[in-house]
Amino acid sequence: MMNNELKHLAARVARKTVSRRDFLGRAGALGVSAVAANSLLADAVKAAGPNKGGHLVQGLGGGESTNTLDPALTASQVPFANLRHFGETLVGVSENGELTPRLAENIEASDDAKVWNFKIRKDVEFHNGKTMDANDVMRTMERHSNEDSKSGALGIMQGIESMKVDGDTFAVTLKSPNADLPYLLADYHLVIQPDGGFDNPGAGIGTGPYTVDVDEPGVRHVFKKNPNYWGGDVVNYDSAEVLVINDATARTAALQSGQVHMINRVEPKVAKLIDRAPGVSVKNVAGRGHYVFIMHCDTAPFDSNELRMALKYAINREEMVDKILRGYGTIGNDLPINAAYPLFDETIPQRKHSIEKAKEHYAKSGHDGSPIILRVADGAFPGAVDAGALFQESARAAGIPLEIKREPNDGYWSEVWNKQPFCASYWGGRPVQDQMYSTAYLSTADWNDTRFKNPEFDALLSKAKAELDEGKRKAIYSQMANILRDNGGLICPMFNDFVDAVSDKIAGYVLDPNAELSNGFAPVRTWFA
């Protein structure tokens, strides 16, 4: 598939003996699209460029002394970053949203998208010296899906009917068709472990490009380059360290004083200042994460769609992106989906702030005028309390009596979210639309946190799952989006960017919308300039 002439030319561009313009012209003449040509070029520059060696230090927020290396229990940023160092999944999702083969070198689906065959890569060695095979893959999937499982990936494993191993092929049979299964198996929890990690789930033994050297939860994690990595010499650093710095100001100071080379979770309110500081730059990328206010569609007064519509029109989305995200984000459209998803219909009209329409719908709802309680906490999303106050003001203008009740961060996810009828919340997003909808908007979903129960929507969702024709699927998704936007309990004012900051000493940083710090692959993709 790869054109040898182009590859050769790309290498010469990297060495600066052929100009970039000539290269792109030649690629066009050979019938290669500009996008593909550019990515080829980037690969070539990478192949020629990287310096080797050094010790990378990442200062990350989101780590606790309670963390473990067990992939099943990974729920915050530092454990996620750790997994990316030592572990690997069957397939990956690239920064362009395409599937990339990792431990599975080939994927085949039956015509009805019910049976999937993953051909497992040979000659891959775990850090303990054991050779990885299809049995390890199956045992891993079992640990994440059996009835004792505590895995964060349990929900996405539930559609699996049976699994079997046939030589070097791992075969999955689904209860119902799902064209997106490979995306589901790219979930970061599903790191392949020897014998599935049944003996010692937190051992930190994987097949990844780094091996675990020091593991001090809540303090630091140090990794060494894996000399036996199947992918060859891809890692540029000798060692990489994750230093847990939960305080945002301390994180910034550590980056500015050169004690760490990259940090995650830069606060939007200081991001512009940091970007102007010498020696560092802010890397922000629009992701699929969104800040939301959720109403239970089955609880009064939110069981009235007129009232839900009134609240949707009463919120000022531009103001939220401006004041809460300081511009590091995009406005939402009362959908959990945005243009970062494949097969998104960009023609769905954007809902705008309108006091008149809010008033109109509010009058039609016949609400008795008693205060509508919105529960918020800064733990729901950064700035949730302020966002609640902004919402209260804009609702007041439409005559809707919103009352803000501030809840403690502690226990917010267990006591308020998915329990109280109206509260602030956050969703990290999923790689594909199907997964997002199945996780939170299907009538029977465990996390249906808006209690949205719409038979037509459910039927369309299962229709889309079985549809392998992308054009038809896109049309179905568009129909579903419109139903949810006009009937759902979701008020989605904004999608937040991932905002990270990187020292100028680092080269090769790739913006990746899948997750923070280049989808956690910064220690693999970058090098010291």
Added chain:
Amino acid sequence: MHPILKLLVQRIALSLLLLLAASAMIFIGTQILPGDVAQSILGQSATPESLANLRAELGLNEPALTRYFDWLFGALQGDLGTALTNGRDIADSLGVRLKNTMFLAFWAALISVPLAIFLGLLAVRYQNRWPDKLISAVTLTSISIPEFLIGYVLMYFISVKLGWFTSVSTIYDGMSLGEKLSAIALPVTVLTLVVLAHMMRMTRAAILNVMQSAYIETAELKGLSMFNIIRKHAFPNAIAPIVNVVMLNLAYLVVGVVVVEVVFVYPGMGQYLVDHVAKRDVPVVQACGLIFAAVYIGLNMVADIVSILANPRLRHPK
């Protein structure tokens, strides 16, 4: 029995009783926190099935009283159990953190206590003159500023602008003593500034109080120098209140520095405790609480005992 011995035994027995009461309080406190361990461990991404599985595995379905006594008897035998969240041995992980906390508290105390007492004596010597006023103004200002703010200011100027010391104070095995001391320079400075004023003002007040006494006047009439009067006559009689306030501050250095730990990324017990409270990891919270309570009660007991011993009326009963 000698009355002093009797008093000492009483003090120690009372302290132990207090410690037991504290352990019960800690347990009750952890029980009435909202949310449960399983939900807190799995976070927002928890499904009802995975919650039920984790709850059963962690033994959370046992009655609270049984869990409390199991833990208490284990702790008496030195077995603090394993953390519910990551399955690590609590005594091991806690040992490292306790060592770090003690390391930081030791160096902060080593600098702040002598400095505070010296400044207190200096303030008395130059009472109501400019050195006294300067010392009071500076220390009272530093105690009035929130410690995280002092931390950020020092971090900005000393670490980011000047680059003298690191703003990340993580220490670990394998660092030399010099490296460790350089790493903790900023938190030690902040802690010193925070505890200085209290001890300094108490030293000054206690000695000034004694200075009003008739026997000081006698000493002055004998022609002793001011410094000798303070050293030989005033200080020994002022020791009880000073020791009290020193012990209170030492206890603070061990149990109250979580904010400084967070700001300077220091792997002490404060952050360790907070993380486990957030996850409702009851055994760890209790172990930390018990150690904090023991430190507090122990240091206060030492202060009491020193006060008793320093009081001649108790030492030489009629």
